[in-house]
Amino acid sequence: MKFLKTDLKRAFSEPTFFIGLILGILSLFGPAVYFMLTDGMSGDIYSRSRSYILPFAAPLLAAMPYSTMIMIEKETHFRIMMNTKMRNNGYEFIRFAVCGISGGMVLLIPQLLLFVFCLAAGQVNNIAGSAKGFVLALSFGFGYAVFSYGLTFVNRQRYIPAVIPQVIYLFCTYAFPHLDLERFYPPLDLSPEIYGGNITSDRFIIPSVLALAGLILTAAGIVIEKTGETRS
Amino acid sequence: MKILRGAAFGISEHIPAARWCLAIAAVAFSAAVSVSRYIDLADTAAFSSFEILFMIMTxxxxxxxxxxxxxxxTVCGIMFGSGFGGIEILRCHSRSDWLAGKLIVYAVNTVIFFAAVVAIDLTVCSRTFFFSDVWSSGFVGFRVMMGNPASDFASPPVPTLICASAAVLMFYFFCGMVNMLVSVVFGRESAALFISLLAGICIGMLNTMVYSNDTESQLIRCAILVAASLLMYVFCLAALSRKDLTRRSG
Incomplete structure (x- = not known):
């Protein structure tokens, strides 16, 4: 529990976490200001701003807070030292949870700020729907962030865990409409307003699959590391 | 002989299997998506395999x-194999020979990757569309409607495809040379990948906007890319001769 609190504090004080927050805020408030200047105070600016830029950069923002730092810890063997300090394999799974939470928060916090701003300006049409959007932001950020964490076990380059989730996301965004998979169109998992749709259970499928993939990669990575340690 | 030995060592030691598997999977998936896209278009006019392949290549x-x-x-780690030179340079006895070996490794990797792309695309196209050695009027009409000049189809499909494919191959080889140069200058794989990708995107978009797809334009494009690739190699030689290989930079 003590390690969980320490790691959470560390996650929320990482420079990359703040960079992700700033980029998230810019990707939301930029379009909001643009719409206010061009369309005046008409329409649901909150929903429109959420579906403009953020859905296309969200996986990178979710993976940013922790992935590079974890790769540095791997290179410096900090992870091995923490494993010897903790009695079981709790370290990796606590890290898994913290990574997911930080990824979710980096998408949630800018949306909360925009929500408060638009609510004060009377630019939110559907408050209940907007609140459900916060759950989507958490699940989206969690899924992509823990997938990125799982990738840290299977590669040696620092940039790969941060970049690969975004690459896969953009690839699926291009491919799914041509394969009659519009139901699972990835940007809808963060902003269903793109197609004017409601939040359904389909919105949680891809983040869940990615979270499961991240869990499997983490477990496989632990087994491989333990096998390597036993042999040496 | 030392260059060939260095190249053979580089090719045999540097086959990142995981990266190649991921790249081939991405290419195959993209080929399936492209064909699926063009199946919808083929409802309006019957397209042949070569016509679909031409659309994919352009x-x-x-x-x-x-x-x-x-x-x-797949290629961004070639320069960093065996600790960036090191024992390979000792085997080749000179930096220029080592770099020449690396050039051959890049060329071989480019040809293999490109062959895989064409083979996968052609296989997927041929499973769905028939073969024809002339351009269909429906296809030419469709391309003209999309803004392409009719002169793009003055030559039969096979020579036009060969020229288009050669232009794409040289484009990738040029991007590989940029990757080589950035690897030598910055010494970091991530910088090499992102800068060469950015350069490739700019050149690719420029190609699309400035040049048409007829045989003559494709050949001019090939010649320019060959010259540019050689220039990159010369810059790389110059950068390598000044580089302090004892200092590791990430």
Missing amino acids: DPINIVFIYLPAYLF
């Missing part, structure tokens, strides 16, 4: 945004 989304990143992902 589509900037496929060539620049999907195949190019996959290609760079």
Whole structure:
């Protein structure tokens, strides 16, 4: 529990976490200001701003807070030292949870700020729907962030865990409409307003699959590391 | 002989299996998506396999945004094998021989990747569309409607495809040379990948906007890319001769 609190504090004080927050805020408030200047105070600016830029950069923002730092810890063997300090394999799974939470928060916090701003300006049409959007932001950020964490076990380059989730996301965004998979169109998992749709259970499928993939990669990575340690 | 030995060592030691598997999977998936896209278009006019392959080879989304990143992902570690030179340079006895060996490794990797792209695309196309050795009027009409000049189809499909494919191959090889140069200058794989990808995207988009797809334009494009690739190699030689190989930079 003590390690969980320490790691959470560390996650929320990482420079990359703040960079992700700033980029998230810019990707939301930029379009909001643009719409206010061009369309005046008409329409649901909150929903429109959420579906403009953020859905296309969200996986990178979710993976940013922790992935590079974890790769540095791997290179410096900090992870091995923490494993010897903790009695079981709790370290990796606590890290898994913290990574997911930080990824979710980096998408949630800018949306909360925009929500408060638009609510004060009377630019939110559907408050209940907007609140459900916060759950989507958490699940989206969690899924992509823990997938990125799982990738840290299977590669040696620092940039790969941060970049690969975004690459896969953009690839699926291009491919799914041509394969009659519009139901699972990835940007809808963060902003269903793109197609004017409601939040359904389909919105949680891809983040869940990615979270499961991240869990499997983490477990496989632990087994491989333990096998390597036993042999040496 | 030392260059060939260095190249053979580089090719045999540097086969990142995981990266190649991921790249081939991405190419195959993209080929299936492209054909699925063109099946919808083929409802309006019957297209042949070569026509679909031509559309894939001249589509900037496929060539620049999907195949190019996959290609760079497979080649971006070539310069960093065995600790950036090190024992390989000792084997080759000179930096220029070592770099010449690396050039051959890049060329071989580019040809293999490109052959895989063409083979996969042609296989997927041939499973869905028939073969024809002339352009169909429906296809030419469709391309003209999309803004392409009719002169693009003055030659039969096979020579036009060969020239288009050669232009794409040289484009990838040029991006590989940029990757080589950035690797030597910065010494970091991530910088090499991102800068060469950015350069490739700019050149690819420029190609699409400035040049048409007829045989003559494709040949001019090939010649320019060959010259540019050689220039990159000369810059790389110059950078390598000044580089302090004892200092590691990430």
